Amino acid sequence: MRTVGIITNPTSGSGRGARRGAEAKAALAAGGHHLVDLSRGSWAASYEAAVAHRASLDALVVVGGDGMAHLGLQVCAETDLPLGIVAAGSGDDIAASVGLPRHDIPAAVTRIEAGLRGDTMRVDVGKVEGGSIEEPASPRYFGAVLSAGLDAAVASYARAISFPRGPLKYKVATAREVPRFRPYGVRVTADGRERTMRCTLVAIANASVFGGGLVISPESSVTDGRLELVTADGMSKRDIVRLFAKLRDGSHVTDPLVRIEQVESVTIVPDGSLGAALPPAFADGELVGATPLTVTVAPRALTVLGGK
Numbered sequence: 090m091r092t093v094g095i096i097t098n099p100t101s102g103s104g105r106g107a108r109r110g111a112e113a114k115a116a117l118a119a120g121g122h123h124l125v126d127l128s129r130g131s132w133a134a135s136y137e138a139a140v141a142h143r144a145s146l147d148a149l150v151v152v153g154g155d156g157m158a159h160l161g162l163q164v165c166a167e168t169d170l171p172l173g174i175v176a177a178g179s180g181d182d183i184a185a186s187v188g189l190p191r192h193d194i195p196a197a198v199t200r201i202e203a204g205l206r207g208d209t210m211r212v213d214v215g216k217v218e219g220g221s222i223e224e225p226a227s228p229r230y231f232g233a234v235l236s237a238g239l240d241a242a243v244a245s246y247a248r249a250i251s252f253p254r255g256p257l258k259y260k261v262a263t264a265r266e267v268p269r270f271r272p273y274g275v276r277v278t279a280d281g282r283e284r285t286m287r288c289t290l291v292a293i294a295n296a297s298v299f300g301g302g303l304v305i306s307p308e309s310s311v312t313d314g315r316l317e318l319v320t321a322d323g324m325s326k327r328d329i330v331r332l333f334a335k336l337r338d339g340s341h342v343t344d345p346l347v348r349i350e351q352v353e354s355v356t357i358v359p360d361g362s363l364g365a366a367l368p369p370a371f372a373d374g375e376l377v378g379a380t381p382l383t384v385t386v387a388p389r390a391l392t393v394l395g396g397k
């Protein structure tokens with residue numbers, strides 16, 4: 090019998106999280122495991138409960154979207170504790186990047202069971218360090234993508250509003266942020282080489298997708314020991330609308346204003362003399378904090394149960 094910590098989130102999947110959490114718990118309990126429910130009233134309280142119990146667990150399972158997978162990463166990255174993900178959110182980019190099923194609780198639990206029998210996958214994670222990282226988790230790890238560009242401004246506004254919920258809130262936030270956009274002034278140091286730019290996007294990809302399946306960095310892999318720095322120069326509103334549309338299939342990569350380069354370390358520093366202030370960085374859809382930030386890759390630092 091294994092001791093498995095589990096964290097559910099009633100708010101994930103546009104409010105369907107409580108039911109999905111209960112389903113996942115019942116399925117795991119039916120496998121004969123000793124479940125320790127570490128769900129609390131908030132992301133931060135659940136994170137703290139998981140860290141407090143970490144030493145007594147054989148695995149941690151999170152149920153929800155990228156926000157919950159991001160929580161699991163903070164507890165499990167750079168430790169021996171394996172992470173199971175029952176993907177049940179509006180955005181499940183991390184689960185998709187490690188080949189796990191989405192919105193299929195029995196299938197997800199089957200993969201966790203296989204993982205507990207030894208079928209695991211070691212994957213890279215991004216590691217973020219800086220003076221303004223939001224508590225409680227610092228350094229901050231991420232599984233999919235960190236961004237401090239226009240999409241982070243959208244995420245920041247979406248986080249601040251309570252209505253509408255789910256994917257619609259990002260549409261409302263996009264409609265607000267795009268008309269206000271002015272190119273951001275930034276100094277980027279990639280593997281020791283500094284350059285200044287006025288940019289629309291500045292993102293660091295561990296996985297290929299973000300924002301619920303947008304293909305920001307088609308060549309990214311969570312097992313290559315590298316990150317991709319994705320930048321887009323300052324753009325007109327019309328070009329931005331086209332860029333967002335192209336992110337659906339990754340065809341933005343041929344846009345002359347877009348640049349993708351493989352890196353191991355990136356520092357992002359805002360520079361108000363070059364353009365508008367950068368929004369706070371978001372990773373896996375969660376607030377990370379204000380720049381300056383340094384991102385490095387932690388190769389194979391996370392064990393995922395049943396990942397492929």
Ligand SMILES: Nc1ncnc2c1ncn2[C@@H]1O[C@H](COP(=O)(O)OP(=O)(O)OP(=O)(O)O)[C@@H](O)[C@H]1O
Binds near residue numbers: 128156157158180
């Ligand atoms: N116990 C909790 N109570 C309230 N909110 C929580 C709790 N646990 C996590 N959260 C917050 O819920 C948000 C959504 O979680 P998650 O990513 O799992 O679902 P989602 O449906 O994919 O989300 P999104 O609303 O971002 O599309 C996260 O930002 C997270 O911080």
